[in-house]
Amino acid sequence: MSMTLAASVETPSRFRLIAAVSIGNALEYFDLTLFTFFAVTIGKLVFPTQAPGTQILLSLGIYGTGYCARPIGGLVIGAYGDRRGRKAAVNLTLVLMALGTAMIGLTPTYEQAGLLAPFVVLAGRLLQGFSAGGETGASTTLLAESAPANERGFFASWQSASQGLAVMLGAGVVWLLSVSLSPEIMTSWGWRIPFLCGIGIVPVGLYLRRAVEETLEPATARATAPHNPVGDVVRLHWSSVLWALLGMLGANASYVILNLYMPTYGVRELGLSPASTSAAAMVGGACMLLFSPIGGVLTDRFGRKTFLVLSRVLVIVLTYPAFLLLTAAPSTAGLLLIIAVMSAIQGLGSGFFIALTENFPKNVRVTGFSSVYALGVMLSGGFGQLIVTWLIEVTGSKLAPAFYVIAIGAASLIGILNLNYRTGREETGA
Template identity: 55%
Template sequence: MTNREKSRWWWEARTIMAASAGNAFEYFDLTLYTFFAVVIGQVMFPAQDPGAQILLSLGVFGVGYCARPIGAVFFGNYADSRGRKAAVNLSLLLMATGTGLIGIAPTYAQVGLLAPIIVLAGRLLQGFSSGGETGALTTLLVESAPSNRRGFYASWALATQGIATMFGSGAAWIASASLTPEQLNAWGWRIPFFLGIMIVPIARYLRRTLEETLDEVTAAQSKQRAPITVMAANYKKTAILALLGAAGGNVTYVIFNLYMPTYAIHELGLPVSVSVGAGLCAAITTAVLAPLGGYLSDIFGRKPPQIIARILIIVLAYPAFMLISAKPSTLVLLATVTGMSFLLAMISGYYAHMAESFPKSVRASGFATMYALSTVLIGGFSQMIITALIQWTGNKTIPASYLVIVGLLSLIGVIFLRPHQPEPGDVLVHADAPGTAVLRPASLPEA
């Protein structure tokens, strides 16, 4: 490897790692809440019925998603007018505050209804900050990337979700295995939340080296007129298609990376160790293979890898849940989760696909808002809805129905979503792709 190649490799690795650190923190916290949903329900909510407690706990998890669109509008506008780097740093600090609130919240036995209110406040703050994190992060990655590697760069927005889920699952497993149930309920579940906050100073340090990709002319345009209003007036069709396309990936991630451990325990009767193993398999598969999905989108185009993977998810959803319901064994569960997570990883090119569909002046706002809406409308309450429907119907294949319906809508969005074409007034620092401006160090020649 030549010195030039080493320099490029190090610059790319540093950029991806620095930009993605905050996203990893966000999904680490989401994973912890999901794994400890049963415990949080028991200690924070006033219900005698364990089924009601888990529904209340998952309901608060879903309510946090409701704050995402508000955060997406705020941080999208902030990223489009003040800078992508400034937006991801601010969202990181707010996320840490929300996580801290959940970690220190007193129990229902100690303070009554104030306990779930504090947890709810923490989740709302987490939701508000994460609403803008993914949009600003993906925009920063796409605009920092060489023209032929945008899919690979942007895919790390999904890969870091897998990495965070992996560490979150590991932390939950260690806490569960090391402590008695009494210790876990009393204080042990809080430790991983506090450990997660340690990511914040690391991420802040890494992000010092990030190059800002928003140029002054585009920032001035965004300050004159709110990007969200520009998007609503001029890019409604793009926004709707982007929303549909994002929904499929979100619901697949939520079901197989976040919900499956709960499903394995409550619906399949498998032990906690097996459920945690399922979460780890899903996380590892997503983390390792998501960059491959982005890389394939750089080679074959954004749509072909996605369309194939999404069709396979739709076709295999029912057979997968019928199999694990009929034969709820460790091997069957892990194989099913790994296979579906592989297909999820293959649609990671959608992150670049979605970002490239908006012009630079509204890119962060467009991505953040549509991605956040997809999570709150489709992903946020999916765990609670699926759990309630299974309890009501007794049908353990309900998650498959959810996957198929959302998957078909998502497929429509992917097929018809197109890259933005430059228009008068668009700002291009260099025209290496439609509607995309990139600023990079002069010492780093473009690929």
């Protein structure tokens, strides 16, 4: 899409564009939210012979293993998006994500299928991971390239906002089921309902995306696409990969622990009810949904680096006091407040999505973004919940998650400060 065409997009079509492109990302994080809420239940059903502590570790291990497929998906689907187009890539990931979600929702229990049960869950997570590895890079690139130059941060910020929406909806469904069904029914079959409902997003997403225009023109793609996009990213843009990867580690570690893991933490470590923790997660998702577009607008107006550094420093400074307060006086109100504040801060840092997009030139943009995002998510987030749960078990300290977030967040500041910021410019060459 040309700059003139992008600038002429009116409000209704802008809304449809953002919704259509972001919906795959929303599906991804909708499912991630569900798995963390039901990690204890899934552990009981597929590892019933293990002790409760081992069950949750094995369940989170399967959850984390799904992230190992992300770098492969990022490279394969990223190269596909740079050669065949962004739209083709995002439609492919949407279908693959739904298939993986369906496998988890329909997985048999250990009593029904024996060792096949955990393997079905694992296969579903690997397929989801492969899909997710290419989804965020392709869809964020499509959003950014469809936007006017002075609104790219706002458009790209809806990827972060869609994560908040997904968490809010996922937590809302879990809360509704928790107050409507007995614990026995939830463990028996109620937990499957949200996973199967998530599949319904696919036809809606494909329908909305029919009207989305491809931003990689066929002639441009043939003229500029490298024979080996992966090789070009590694050979020509290795420094961009390094700094972006460092920045990605902190962004995802804080999101996974402070948003996705907190419901499990609230139930297991603070003794709060599932309904209470899911309500707090809903508030956190709503805050991300509200503050992410604000962060996108601010980054368009005042620059990417300022708000990225500010949001990351605030997360580092406030994480330890937040966990200290929660462990000293566990309460639903305290959990709700802390998740809301930390989610709002992370939302204001949504400019990282456009910064990561602009970090690479157009001809290898999806490959570069997807590979960095997938690898960063795998390293800092995939096994993050497993690591902090294990750290709590080993050290006996409920503050272990705070130290995990702080350490990785501090290292990620180096990457943010050295990113290749191409704010407001379009670069199509290598």
